[in-house]
Amino acid sequence: MKAGQTFTIKQTAAQTGITEDTIRYYEKIALLPRANRKDNGHRIYREEDVNTIRLISCLKKTGMPLEEMRPFLAVSVDADPAEYPELAERLRSHRETIVSQIASLQQVVDFIDMKLDVGKYRGDCSEENKDGALKKEIVSPIEMSYFSVSAKAGKPVRR
Amino acid sequence: MKAGQTFTIKQTAAQTGITEDTIRYYEKIALLPRANRKDNGHRIYREEDVNTIRLISCLKKTGMPLEEMRPFLAVSVDADPAEYPELAERLRSHRETIVSQIASLQQVVDFIDMKLDVGKYRGDCSEENKDGALKKEIVSPIEMSYFSVSAKAGKPVRR
């Protein structure tokens, strides 16, 4: 056991890429639990805490609002989500969201590749079927041209 | 030629999932070009315009700030980005950003799968190498545990 190495807030910020101010802010809004303090009141973080902050950073990159992260942080703190079926359901639901986000992103990559190669592009960015939210007649089979894609020869890309 | 079918702002909003207010807002900040008007001043949109709005919506899903979308919309309006090398460079650069975003998202999916399956998880969410921006000693080879992943048997997941 290489027992508890700890970090200052500055070190933690450096490790995670999240600023000190923002870390304090997360604690202020209770997204992070109150950090332990040294006798002088300075915050100390363990590897565990650093990992939680990394998880936040990761979820942030997926565009998740801070409020929605709470269940994720909960599940990472206590053990098995199977014991909290409602939580597991949330995870599953968010998984679907992310998968469709990946699809959206992939389409943007395709769009860029198409533009750079002056190749061809098709597909749209729609699709939505979560719980609430809009869902009209989905624009599926449009020959998505995003303006002047003006049928030039298309070489496949997909590096 | 099934010549110019046009749409009201309401129809356009319905088709794209972007509210009328937001469409007007995009025009106000000149993210969209000023729409043509009917004699009574009402905006009219062509399929072309609708596709531009869809592109915005798509880029939005990738978390791109509106300001950064301008080059994308430019490239979708006029023809070949090869003629604007600086623009092409931006596209390439943003492509890399998106590819690494996809990786981040995939890691969240893995995290969720791991949590749901009580399997195993590794990998972090770091990586950054665009132009400006921070880049410290990157936390690469951590056995990313996100708290209590407490070595239980790991069955491979991957959707």
Add this chain to the structure above:
DNA sequence: ATACAACTTGGAGCTGACTCCAAGTCAACC
């Protein structure tokens, strides 16, 4: 003792992206 660096707190201010509103125009129907 004095300076300094690294922190603390509470709170104000800022940016991006909407979102809402009031007042007005126009066309069409009753």
Add this chain to the structure above:
DNA sequence: GGTTGACTTGGAGTCAGCTCCAAGTTGTAT
């Protein structure tokens, strides 16, 4: 001719997520 509905404009308000600041404390170096 009055009401209704779909739009217009300009501008104000809202919310999330920081970001900055001032004033104070503590620990170490000179």
